[in-house]
Amino acid sequence: MKAYLTKRYRFSASHRLHCPEMSAEENRAVYGKCNNPHGHGHNYFVEVTVAGQVDQQTGMVCNLADLDAFVNERIVERYDLGNLNTLPEFSGRSPTTENLCVEIFETLQREFRHAEVEKVRMEETMLNSFEYAGGRQPRH
Amino acid sequence: MVYLTRKAEFSASHYYNNPAFTPEENQRIFGKCNNPHGHGHNYTLEVTVKGEIDPRSGFVVDLKQLKEIMDREVIGVVDHRHLNEEIAEFKVQIPTTENLAITIWKWLGPKLDVARLHRIRVYETPDLFADYYGEE
Numbered sequence A: 001m002k003a004y005l006t007k008r009y010r011f012s013a014s015h016r017l018h019c020p021e022m023s024a025e026e027n028r029a030v031y032g033k034c035n036n037p038h039g040h041g042h043n044y045f046v047e048v049t050v051a052g053q054v055d056q057q058t059g060m061v062c063n064l065a066d067l068d069a070f071v072n073e074r075i076v077e078r079y080d081l082g083n084l085n086t087l088p089e090f091s092g093r094s095p096t097t098e099n100l101c102v103e104i105f106e107t108l109q110r111e112f113r114h115a116e117v118e119k120v121r122m123e124e125t126m127l128n129s130f131e132y133a134g135g136r137q138p139r140h
Numbered sequence B: 001m002v003y004l005t006r007k008a009e010f011s012a013s014h015y016y017n018n019p020a021f022t023p024e025e026n027q028r029i030f031g032k033c034n035n036p037h038g039h040g041h042n043y044t045l046e047v048t049v050k051g052e053i054d055p056r057s058g059f060v061v062d063l064k065q066l067k068e069i070m071d072r073e074v075i076g077v078v079d080h081r082h083l084n085e086e087i088a089e090f091k092v093q094i095p096t097t098e099n100l101a102i103t104i105w106k107w108l109g110p111k112l113d114v115a116r117l118h119r120i121r122v123y124e125t126p127d128l129f130a131d132y133y134g135e136e
Helices: A024-035 A064-079 A097-111 B023-034 B063-078 B097-111
Strands: A002-015 A040-053 A116-125 A128-132 B002-014 B039-051 B116-125 B128-132
Antiparallel strands (some): A002 A040, A116 A128
16 A cells, blocks of 8 residues: 655755856846845755555555655755855755755655655745655645 | 545554564664554644535535544544554554554545545654555
8 A cells, every 4th residue: 555654854054046147136136135145044844755555564655764864864964054055966056945855856866765755845934835746746 | 626634633652563573673673663662642633535615515525524524433543542452453553654544544435425535644743744545
């Protein structure tokens, strides 16, 4: 029987939304306050949803210890208390939460071996959130 | 098609142990959850049903009726219970959040008539939940 398991993680990071291909005026017009050259920060929430058949012997889709270990090492440790603009994955593009959500989904899909990765959902603030399911329609 | 979700809460205890595993395997796979004395959670259940809006009542489902069914079939059965010791399904399978979502689907599915069950979501903690959509 296929079930979906979601675990919520958090990290805090700073960023500045800025596109080098746009002029200073365009950047200010598009990104507004988020273009402040000194940057600003958020407390992000990341929800990772994995999917799979429930293992008859363990009752689990995926051992949470494996998921926690992976997300803590590859995602939380990488981004927590850092500046997203300084990271190579954002060297050529703006570290919007859309891009961050896709980056985290792709890291999980590429490297996590214990279950199928269904979706990553991120909250930048209490009032906005982003979802990416690898180009598929996210399941609700 | 409209989707409607009703929440309910219950508290229960459980532990994870598979008698087919050695004590060492159980400890390695289930960690702290293998403590034979059990531990507990405040669970939140979300039941999502789907259906067309009845043109006369404006309802997908009568929420009062849905609450009564949830109370009778789920909350009254598991609230303040030890899942391993007191629930027949969990004498033969491990009461993980995944299995709990599947079991609640099996309990509720046949009891709904007007609206169809879309999803069962069970939160074990605010940071962890399992979803089941029936057999896909």
